Amino acid sequence: MSTIKILIVEDELIIAEDISLELENLGYEVIGIATNYDEATVLFKNHHPDVILVDILISGEKDGIDLARTIRKKEDVPIIFLTSHADKGTVERAKQVNPDAYLVKPFERADLFAAIEIAFFNYVNKKPAEKSDMIVEEKNNFVLKDSIFIKKDYLLIKVRFDEIKWLKAEGNYIELYCPDKKHLVRSSMREFLAKLPAALFVQTHKSYAVNLSHIDSIDHSTVYIGKEEIPIGRTFVDHLKRILNIEL
Missing domain, CATH: 3.40.50.2300 (Response regulator)
Structure with missing residues (x-):
């Protein structure tokens, strides 16, 4: 980070x-x-x-x-x-x-x-037409082509997409799990995933999403990232199989 x-x-x-x-x-x-x-x-x-x-x-x-x-x-x-x-x-x-x-x-x-x-x-906060490599988002989070700036206290913290291993929804917040730190963002899972590249992140459960590049292994009910076990919800399994082009 x-x-x-x-x-x-x-x-x-x-x-x-x-x-x-x-x-x-x-x-x-x-x-x-x-x-x-x-x-x-x-x-x-x-x-x-x-x-x-x-x-x-x-x-x-x-x-x-x-x-x-x-x-x-x-x-x-x-x-x-x-x-x-x-x-x-x-x-x-x-x-x-x-x-x-x-x-x-x-x-x-x-x-x-x-x-x-x-x-x-x-x-x-410039208009997209003024900056082709930047997407302007809600007031506390600003998205670049390869990273997102997250508001923390009085600073904007840059988090690269490839550093985010998985996301977890907790009430009105999203926890971003990175190699050396966890970030907390006020957002719904749906809203926050919309800011991330769809080719890199996929939702596996109503409360979880993963970075595809960090997946180590997978079975019919769980995604494994290192020692972490991320659940796969029944309503998300078919979409996950299509994305990964696999059979579980």
């Missing part, structure tokens, strides 16, 4: 390390600190951050605005500008690359948190 991954682009290392510490304390994952345009493009290519914090006046021939323009051409990712300068000229130039937020240094921890959460929320 991974939280929102953030790239910091800041040439003043003391400031960058302070920001990194604040982000980690807030529960985010910092994938790296870049001090210039070239370092930032390499880190972006190698780690695919979910959000980028960019100081406008970084060292080198190309500044933070140039970096944002380059990244925007490659991928639509939330970009938050950091700067000590809020003059009209800088702001007007920054506006040309449509940043998702603009923080003037020094800023408070609460301002940083709010900027990231709002920028990321707006990113995942």
